[in-house]
Amino acid sequence: MRTASVLAALALGLASPVMAQSASAQGAADPLPPPVPIEEWPLEKVSRIGLEMYKLDTAAWRATDALVASISQDEARTIRGWLIAPVEDGLRVRFYREGQPDPVPGWDVIMKGRVAGPVTPTAEASLAPDELAQARALATARANIGRLRCSARLNTVIMDDPDSDGWLVWLLTPTPDSGAIPLGGHYRFRISADGGSVLQRDQLSNSCFFADRPPAGARDPMLLYTQIVSRTPVETQVFLSIQNQLTLVITAGNRYFSVGGARIADITDMVNRR
Template sequence: MRLAAFVAVLALGWPAHSLAQTPSQRDAGAPLPEPVPIEAWSTDKVSRIGLEMYRLDRAAWLATDALRDAIPGQALTSVRGWLIESAGNGHRVRFYRDGDPDPVPGWDVVVTRTAGPATPATATTLTPGELAQTRALATARANIGELRCAARVNTVIMPDPDSDDWLVWLLVPTPESGAIPVGGHYRFRISPDGQSVLRRDQLSNGCFFADPPPEGTRDTMLFYTQIVSSGPTETQVFLSIQKQMTLVIVAGGRYFSVGGARIADITDRVKPR
């Protein structure tokens, strides 16, 4: 497939620099299990969800930086997570703390183009919907599968636009080396009350980290063979936006380009007629 990917570059007239797909040490010497197909989504849903994942993740890290600047380290140790909701032309990130018996609001940060100040939350209790989110996050974490590609994972949660369920992702973070975590991510469908796993999808069949592009490189492309679905996944849209690079995904015998939130089937441009 590495050869096929290189031919695709030449056929499309794209730069021939591509990033290697490297298995993690956790996979070394161990046979991979048979791939399990994931829940199928339309290309439009994959695109929309991937873009929203990026927006939520961006709001979370900007708000976290603002919180770290505003409160002492001792207070930071009480933070157990965050919840995000739309607020005007941005997002309100609510950090919550342990409570008895349920978590309680801690601090709020409003994020637009930049993060505003971290202020103590005026609410004294989380809403039923917020409590359901905290349970959904905990339920997903407690039910991660055997594939572990990092010691810690990042989380993203949002309502499923097509049902009353929660969608939760456990994402492999970018390591200090700068390698791009293409594999190892999980998607969960969690019940509306946050207490039950309705479906767990492992979005890759193993741990894969792509080599980071050389400093100063432009128009870098990453090639990846997706074997658990017939098309790109929302995490690949998320990575394309986050890393500002195009991904070429081979899935279901077809070729797809993922350029930010735009997904295109380019099979007819790659395969000779």
């Protein structure tokens, strides 16, 4: 993050060439409901969780690419999701299939950094209890999405809740074919340890919002986004900043924050001094 560039862009406003233009997926005439405040986290936790989300999401899609290249279309149609667990030499992405009454293991891929290992049939005949709980938690989150939905398809991320014995689940609006950056439409869930109950649902934006990418060759490109459901940035903004290698400038209330990858800085005083 280059603080001087951020401040210069803010001084120039949205007309600055380094600021990407943004467009809402909802029509301009559609009235927006009042924002519902979400559970706010300390910035350190926002940064840490956003980085972990990126690692898990990257492992999932790289493992998925490897799987699709290795199995038949008929086999691929049986897949219902994946679970990620740390192993000694990386992350194990376990794809599970539809089963009765519970989902069953299908294939494993070991991710070592960005490299996907061989696709191997899972040795175990059934999912472990904690894996079943995770699969159930993902299904519970999908069944309890709110009215705001910005894509027919949603990506998922799940991890242990560091503050309880339950799970954190995200339903994420994916990047559309246009390549626009989906800043809105994401949900965060706290799910019970058995995966069956929603303890809390946080809608992390008040509307669908897709930002055009900055022009190719733009110097120090960044995006400006107004956050109205919380007083600080949220973990999906860290995730998107890392994923798109782009600094986000978040305005929340009367404060300004820069999100440059996993680094979050409150730049309000610097902005106000200009």
